[in-house]
Amino acid sequence: MSGAGRGQAADPRARGLVELAPEVSAALASGRPVVALESTIVTHGMPHPENLATAREVEQVVRAGGAVPATIAVLDGRIRVGLDDATLERLATAREVMKLSRADLAFAVATGRAGATTVAATMICAALAGIHVFATGGIGGVHRGAETSFDVSADLDELARSPVVVVSAGAKAILDLPKTLEALETRGVPVVGFGTDEFPAFWSRASGLRAPLRLDAPEEVARLVLAREALGLGGGMLVANPLPADQEIPAAELSGPIEAALAEAAVERVGAKDVTPFLLRRVVAATAGRSLAVNRAIIRNNAALAARLAVVLSAARRS
Numbered sequence: 001m002s003g004a005g006r007g008q009a010a011d012p013r014a015r016g017l018v019e020l021a022p023e024v025s026a027a028l029a030s031g032r033p034v035v036a037l038e039s040t041i042v043t044h045g046m047p048h049p050e051n052l053a054t055a056r057e058v059e060q061v062v063r064a065g066g067a068v069p070a071t072i073a074v075l076d077g078r079i080r081v082g083l084d085d086a087t088l089e090r091l092a093t094a095r096e097v098m099k100l101s102r103a104d105l106a107f108a109v110a111t112g113r114a115g116a117t118t119v120a121a122t123m124i125c126a127a128l129a130g131i132h133v134f135a136t137g138g139i140g141g142v143h144r145g146a147e148t149s150f151d152v153s154a155d156l157d158e159l160a161r162s163p164v165v166v167v168s169a170g171a172k173a174i175l176d177l178p179k180t181l182e183a184l185e186t187r188g189v190p191v192v193g194f195g196t197d198e199f200p201a202f203w204s205r206a207s208g209l210r211a212p213l214r215l216d217a218p219e220e221v222a223r224l225v226l227a228r229e230a231l232g233l234g235g236g237m238l239v240a241n242p243l244p245a246d247q248e249i250p251a252a253e254l255s256g257p258i259e260a261a262l263a264e265a266a267v268e269r270v271g272a273k274d275v276t277p278f279l280l281r282r283v284v285a286a287t288a289g290r291s292l293a294v295n296r297a298i299i300r301n302n303a304a305l306a307a308r309l310a311v312v313l314s315a316a317r318r319s
Contacts, residue, residue, distance in 0.1 A: 014079075014128045017109055021082025024070045028130050031318050033067035033310035036081075036126035036134040036164070041299065042071075042088070043097040043116035044277050045137075046292065052092035054296050056085070058303045062135070065307025072125045074100060074108040074115035081129045091116070099273050101154045119166065120158035123236060127162040132225070133313065134164050135306035137298045138172040138202040139238065141180030143275060144262060151275065152183065160187035164236040165225055165313075167306040169243060169298045170200035170207065173251070174258055174279045177207050185212065190228070190237040192221065194305065200242035203294050204251040211240055218305070218312040225313060241305050247297045249290060257286035 009018035020028070027034050037058060042051045059069035070082040073091055083091065091097070091114070098108050098115040105124060108115035117125060119139050126134050140153025159166065171180045181199060184191050193199060193211025201207035215221050221239060228237070242248075261282035270278045284292045 009128045009130075018079045018081060018125070018128050020129055021070070021080070021084065023068055024082035024129070024131075027068040031314055033307070033314040034070050034131045034133070035062045035067045035303065035306045035310050036122055036129075036131045037062070037069055037071040037303070038119060038122040038134075038136050039071055039073040039091060039116040040099055040118050041137065042073075042092050043094065044099055045280075045295070048092055050292070050296075052089055054299065055088055055092065057296070058135070058299050061300050061303040062307045065304055065311065067133075067307040067310040069303075070126070070129070070131060072117045072122050074098075074105070074113070074117070077109055077112040079105075079109060079125050079128070081125060081131070101273075102158060103154065118155070119168075120154040123158045123162040123164045123166065126164050132164055133167070133306050133310040135167045135299065135303040137168060137295060137302065138170060139166065139168050140276065141171040141175040141177070142183050144174075144176045146176060146179065149271070151271070156180070156183050156187060156189070158236070159184065159189045159238060160235045162236050163229075163234065165221070165239060165309065166236060167194075167239045167241055167302045167309065169202050169302060170240045171202065172276065172280075173201040173203055173207075173254060174261070174276065174283070177201060177209055181209060181212070184238065187235075188233070189235060190224065192224070192237065192239050194221070194239050194241045196240070196242050198242075200240050201251055202298065203243075203249040203254060203291055205242040205245060205248045206251055208251075218309045221309055222313045222316050226316060239305070239309070241302050243294070243298060243301055247294065247301075249287065249294055254283070254287075254291075257283050260286065
């Protein structure tokens with residue numbers, strides 16, 4: 001893992017635009033494990049104060065696993081990699097925060113707008129900082145009806161570009177999961193079911209789709225990462241980490257609420273970046289808040305695995 005000087009980005013072209021928290025900078029400089037965390041869960045994923053409590057909780061999970069958490073956001077014209085508690089609280093209560101992906105990340109930096117990073121933007125910023133493991137809830141993908149709407153998340157292209165391992169509970173269940181897996185294969189992105197032969201569907205362990213690859217231990221994932229680097233294959237990979245069985249919502253219970261939400265979105269002509277948060281809000285309402293509680297369990301579960309992987313990977317790089 002490439003190191004960064006104190007407060008500097010690993011990529012010299014980004015120095016002055018990327019600010020590393022002292023703890024993150026010190027960890028990277030010494031080769032200690034760091035886990036990147038997105039900030040859209042804080043600004044767009046949950047209401048206050050649950051968003052702030054979840055962000056703090058996830059950071060603590062990473063610390064308990066032996067790694068340093070690095071929540072990423074754009075504030076005051078700089079990409080901030082690692083947020084102190086006061087800044088995290090500021091973000092959790094801020095209004096008019098942009099939801100950033102590759103297309104508008106530089107815009108927020110250039111204009112001084114506050115921005116929360118999606119999966120794609122977090123991968124970009126993590127790679128700039130020299131962080132190679134990232135924990136999220138579920139990635140974006142190919143939306144249902146994309147054959148006419150062309151609505152495909154930038155997350156998929158970013159997984160093919162940025163050398164970051166993304167630990168998630170598969171892709172969001174509101175998506176067209178078969179097409180999402182096909183798009184990842186086309187882009188050459190390894191999709192690894194962690195301890196499972198089946199691709200998880202965010203709130204649910206089962207999607208009915210086979211995971212393209214399977215590994216059962218962080219050490220095995222680390223060996224795959226290092227092999228890909230040695231072969232010069234580039235890009236990232238997706239580690240699909242299913243929830244424990246006692247925490248999931250079975251897919252059969254969610255099909256009705258998801259279909260209803262999709263129909264409502266079509267009637268109201270919800271599009272672009274508004275689609276995912278709209279659908280997730282409708283599913284939260286339909287499940288009487290149960291899906292929101294499962295969201296928190298998902299990110300905790302993924303953060304714990306990401307920390308384990310970061311610890312193993314950093315040790316392997318030092319050996």
